[in-house]
Each structure stands twice: as structure tokens, then as C-alpha cells.
Amino acid sequence: MARIAIVGAGNVGLYVGAFLHLAGCQVCWVGRTWLRKELEDAGALTVSDFYNHTFSIQADEVQFLTDISELVQSEEEVVIDFLFLTVKAHATEEAVQSFKHLDGKVVVVTLQNGIQNAEVIRKHMPNTMVITGMFPTNIVHLPGGHFHQASIGPIHLEDGEEASTLAQVFIEAGMPTQLTTDIKGILYGKLLLNLMNATNALSGVPLRTQLSDRSHRLVLARCIDEALACYRVANIKPLSFFTFPMWVVPYILRLPDWIFFQIASAVLGIDERAMSSMYDDLLLKRPTEIAYLNGEILKLAEEHGVSTPMNSAIDKMIRKIEAERPERPPSFSGDELLAMAEQT
Known part of the structure; x- marks a missing residue:
């Protein structure tokens, strides 16, 4: 299955990553220390969809890093198929600076609010395939490391060969996804x-x-x-x-x-x-x-x-x-x- 890194492990990143993990993907999250501690204290990462189907991943199964430098020690050790960027739009520039050395070695997927995120990524990673995505739903952070889908709608991905592969991964993980030629x-x-x-x-x-x-x-x-x-x-x-x-x-x-x-x-x-x-x-x-x-x-x-x-x-x-x-x-x-x- 796909090997996925999620930079910006907040509400959306943890929710999406959990479903991908449960579907058999190798998922690694990069996020803040307080959030990792919350998952450790809760003993699990819990997600629930709009219909209240609830799933949990034990905390010791959640590969959660707090420093992106831990993700890839050297360019020769890249074992990531897709790098998802789910940080807030104002943090895109800083986040890309931290992994731009992976230019040409990963496919970057932006699932962020805002219009210009893909352009920012391409500016610093001109040899990298960037897939612009749109994550439609509201994810609520509940106490105890629980992330709940509070609205419904399909993910949209900019059409392309790699996007078709990723869309199938999302669909198999239980997340409806559509490809579009007008992202x-x-x-x-x-x-x-x-x-x-x-x-x-x-x-x-x-x-x-x-x-x-x-x-x-x-x-x-x-x-x-x-x-x-x-x-x-x-x-x-x-x-x-x-x-x-x-x-x-x-x-x-x-x-x-x-x-x-x-x-x-x-x-x-x-x-x-x-x-x-x-x-x-x-x-x-x-x-x-x-x-x-x-x-x-x-x-x-x-x-x-x-x-x-x-x-x-x-x-x-x-x-x-x-x-x-x-x-x-x-x-x-x-x-x-x-x-x-x-x-x-």
C-alpha cells in the first residue's frame, strides 16, 4: 500500500491519515508536541465519520513525529510515495522550506484552504509533482484525541495519473473522492x-x-x-x-x-x-x-x-x-x- 507522510497533523491531517492507516497504508504524521501528548494520554487516536462509525488506532501504532527532519534523514532514504500538506495556509511557505530538499523525490498533495498553496510549493520544488486537492468537510476536535467528521462531501483532486492512483487509495479507505479538470x-x-x-x-x-x-x-x-x-x-x-x-x-x-x-x-x-x-x-x-x-x-x-x-x-x-x-x-x-x- 501507499507510503504517506502528513505534514500538519491537525484536525484534517489526523482524520485523513487515520482512515488511510486503517486501510493498510503506511502513515507517518508530523505535528505539534501537545497533540502527540494528547494521543499518548488518551491511549489512542480516535476518528468517527458523519454517521458516527467510530474507529481507534492504539497510540503505540501512531507514528507521530514533532520534527520534520526526523521524517527523512537523507535524500537517499526517501521512502515516501505521497507527502500531504495540511498546515494552515499561512504556514505553507515555512513548511515547504522544511522539506524542499525532497524536490523531485515525492508527490506533494495539498489539502488546504486557500487558492495559492500549490503555486507556493512549486516555486520551491520545481521538479516535484504537486496535486492540488480540496478537502470539503468540517472535522471537529473532541476531547481525548477524537476527531469527528461534522459535515459531508467528497474530496476533489486535480486530475492526473498520480491523482488517479491517490483517488483510488482514498476510495478504498472509505473517503469518497472525485477527480476534476478544473481545480x-x-x-x-x-x-x-x-x-x-x-x-x-x-x-x-x-x-x-x-x-x-x-x-x-x-x-x-x-x-x-x-x-x-x-x-x-x-x-x-x-x-x-x-x-x-x-x-x-x-x-x-x-x-x-x-x-x-x-x-x-x-x-x-x-x-x-x-x-x-x-x-x-x-x-x-x-x-x-x-x-x-x-x-x-x-x-x-x-x-x-x-x-x-x-x-x-x-x-x-x-x-x-x-x-x-x-x-x-x-x-x-x-x-x-x-x-x-x-x-x-
């Missing part, structure tokens, strides 16, 4: 949905609760509308993950609750425990990915002269909380967030 369209479509990350972090409530509140839905609808306006002038065509195009999403979000719930129940699979990882970042005083989500929309807006007051307000508030590092991040109602946009 940019997929990433820009995912970016629209990822605009929920910051609004959820500012709401301070689970995603299902947030989406049950029409005022919070109006905030997200405005963020997506502004992003779509930028896309139109930049000639960016996002692909949809639904049975309808992405421009319909803001209209659905604005519907009265009773209609929204009927439609949303058919298209949204979200666990009651799901929250954006950006909330965890603010809670733990870690850098967020705001520059690569709403910030990406603001870059397009500046370049093409598009007004984006809602995204600007969200971006500004997340950065303010990052800078001030309060004991607990503040929570805002949808109406309060809408008012912020009027002041921008």
Missing part, C-alpha cells in the same frame, strides 16, 4: 463556502445554530454576494457542490426560516457539533487563515475596484481579535455584524 473552479467555489469560517468564529455558536438564525445568514449572504461580484469582474468561474449554481446560495440564505429549513435539510449535512477551526484559532490565540479567505476577496476587490463592506468588516474584526488576544473571543449577533458593515 481552480473547485477552490474558488470552496472559498465562497469558507467565508462562513470567519462569520462562524465571530458568532461563537455551532454552525447549525448560526445557520438557523436568519440575521447570521444575511451576513453570510452579503459576504458571498460581494465575492461573486469580484469573481464576475475577474472572470473567475466557481464550481458548485450543489445541484444549483453558487450564485443561488445567497438567495437561499435570505429565505425566511421555514422555507430555508426545508431546502437546507436537503443540501446541507452539518453535525450539531460543527464549528469552524477559525473559532478554535481565536480561542487558542493562534494565527487564523483570514488573509487567505475573506482577505483573498479583499485582494480581488482592490484589484478590480469592487466594494466589499461586509467582507471588510469581518476581516477587520478577526484581525482585531487576533491582535488583542482576549481570554475568550467575543461573540456577535448577526445584526451586530451587519451594523459593522454599515460603518466600513
Whole structure:
């Protein structure tokens, strides 16, 4: 089976790696010391899918490194087929610096938020095959080394020979996967949905609760509308993950609750425990990915002269909380967030 290294063993990296390990792949994770200690204290790495099928890997079977230099001692000792990069987008550059000596010796797979990660990797590893992927689901970190899939959807991989091999590995491990010839369209479509990350972090409530509140839905609808306006002038065509195009999403979000719930129940699979990882970042005083989500929309807006007051307000508030590092991040109602946009 495939030999896989996962650099950035967080929620996504541990979840994906666990399923690959259970399917017989040789998996090695590289992550932070506190997370390795949590797995050791718990005695196992536990994962559960959206339907609560739960699996555990004993801690002594989890090959978890805290220093990437331990992964490969020399270029002659490379025994990795795929290197998955699952760090936050702001850490991509630093992470690539740590393994760029493997240029031409591994296939690198990026399963990250953001648009430009593959370009960053190729800049430093010009002889390496890079597969751009999109991991669609929310993974919640529960106590005791437990990582739970809180939403559903298939992994998307940029089409190619190596990607076809990897897709089969994912499918055999129980993770639905699709190949695409338009990975940019997929990433820009995912970016629209990822605009929920910051609004959820500012709401301070689970995603299902947030989406049950029409005022919070109006905030997200405005963020997506502004992003779509930028896309139109930049000639960016996002692909949809639904049975309808992405421009319909803001209209659905604005519907009265009773209609929204009927439609949303058919298209949204979200666990009651799901929250954006950006909330965890603010809670733990870690850098967020705001520059690569709403910030990406603001870059397009500046370049093409598009007004984006809602995204600007969200971006500004997340950065303010990052800078001030309060004991607990503040929570805002949808109406309060809408008012912020009027002041921008």
C-alpha cells in the first residue's frame, strides 16, 4: 500500500491519515508536541465519520513525529510515495522550506484552504509533482484525541495519473473522492463556502445554530454576494457542490426560516457539533487563515475596484481579535455584524 507522510497533523491531517492507516497504508504524521501528548494520554487516536462509525488506532501504532527532519534523514532514504500538506495556509511557505530538499523525490498533495498553496510549493520544488486537492468537510476536535467528521462531501483532486492512483487509495479507505479538470473552479467555489469560517468564529455558536438564525445568514449572504461580484469582474468561474449554481446560495440564505429549513435539510449535512477551526484559532490565540479567505476577496476587490463592506468588516474584526488576544473571543449577533458593515 501507499507510503504517506502528513505534514500538519491537525484536525484534517489526523482524520485523513487515520482512515488511510486503517486501510493498510503506511502513515507517518508530523505535528505539534501537545497533540502527540494528547494521543499518548488518551491511549489512542480516535476518528468517527458523519454517521458516527467510530474507529481507534492504539497510540503505540501512531507514528507521530514533532520534527520534520526526523521524517527523512537523507535524500537517499526517501521512502515516501505521497507527502500531504495540511498546515494552515499561512504556514505553507515555512513548511515547504522544511522539506524542499525532497524536490523531485515525492508527490506533494495539498489539502488546504486557500487558492495559492500549490503555486507556493512549486516555486520551491520545481521538479516535484504537486496535486492540488480540496478537502470539503468540517472535522471537529473532541476531547481525548477524537476527531469527528461534522459535515459531508467528497474530496476533489486535480486530475492526473498520480491523482488517479491517490483517488483510488482514498476510495478504498472509505473517503469518497472525485477527480476534476478544473481545480481552480473547485477552490474558488470552496472559498465562497469558507467565508462562513470567519462569520462562524465571530458568532461563537455551532454552525447549525448560526445557520438557523436568519440575521447570521444575511451576513453570510452579503459576504458571498460581494465575492461573486469580484469573481464576475475577474472572470473567475466557481464550481458548485450543489445541484444549483453558487450564485443561488445567497438567495437561499435570505429565505425566511421555514422555507430555508426545508431546502437546507436537503443540501446541507452539518453535525450539531460543527464549528469552524477559525473559532478554535481565536480561542487558542493562534494565527487564523483570514488573509487567505475573506482577505483573498479583499485582494480581488482592490484589484478590480469592487466594494466589499461586509467582507471588510469581518476581516477587520478577526484581525482585531487576533491582535488583542482576549481570554475568550467575543461573540456577535448577526445584526451586530451587519451594523459593522454599515460603518466600513
